Amino acid sequence: MNEAIIKNFNNIIKSEDDLYLLGDTFLGDNEQGIKLFHQIPGKIHLIWGNHCTDSRKKIMSDSFNVVEVCGYADVIKENGYHFYLSHYPTLTSNFDDDKPLKVKMISLCGHTHTKDKFKDMDKGICYHVELDAHNNYPVNIETIIKDIKEYKKEGKLPMEFKSIQCPNCNNEMYIGLDEWGKTPWHIHCENCNINIGVDSIKNVFNFLKSVKPNTYIEYYNKDIQLLVENNIIKINKEVYQYK
DSSP: OOHHHHHHHHHHHHHSEEEEEEEEOOSSSSSHHHHHTOOOOOOEEOOOOOOOOHHHHHHTTTTTTEEEEEEEHHHHHHHHEEEEEEEOOOOOOOOTTOGGGGGGGGEOOOOOOOOOOTGGGGGGSEEEEEEGGGOOOOOOOOHHHHHHHHHHHHTSSSOOOSBBBBBTTBEEEEEEEEESOOOOEEEETTTTTEEEEESSSHHHHHHHHHSSOOEEEEEESSOOOOEETTTEEEETTTEEEEE
């Protein structure tokens, strides 16, 4: 098993790749464990797990292939997405079901040895990266994002706006709702840190159509259903038409 895992890693990871190991890297004999550890390719960033004893922390931290010791957690941003890395499944959602994936904090974890990478998705955007869930292969950021988006398409996560981009920077935007969570009142770009006020349904419609003319747009959360198509905007059961 150990040799197969090392082979899988070397088949995928290049020496210049960054590799985050989310705890419990090896068990049993430390001398044998560190010999295997030295065969792992890439620039290793260490995160501690519950089986990372003081002696194991020391010999791994001193290894030539380790570039960073992150402690028990770390936050990184890759390709516009935000990730919270920890050995333990962590709740990172904050009433943000209606926001685009790039605005959310995606929790990456291990610990439970589950074979189901979506085991804790009911607790927020929590994705398991342990080897058990990936047939003893490491998993890259692109695959993680693809998996989560496919999971969303199956209706297991709330939907979000499709193809809405900031006219200034092309970053994904999202619509903020009023204090009752019922009516759109501003459009926000996290990258530009700007809010575009929309004080009426007509202004919402005009802005969306100016950013993405002739685009079908839909948005759902537990309180609001918004659909924009051609000259019609539908909010819940109310239908508005503009020229």
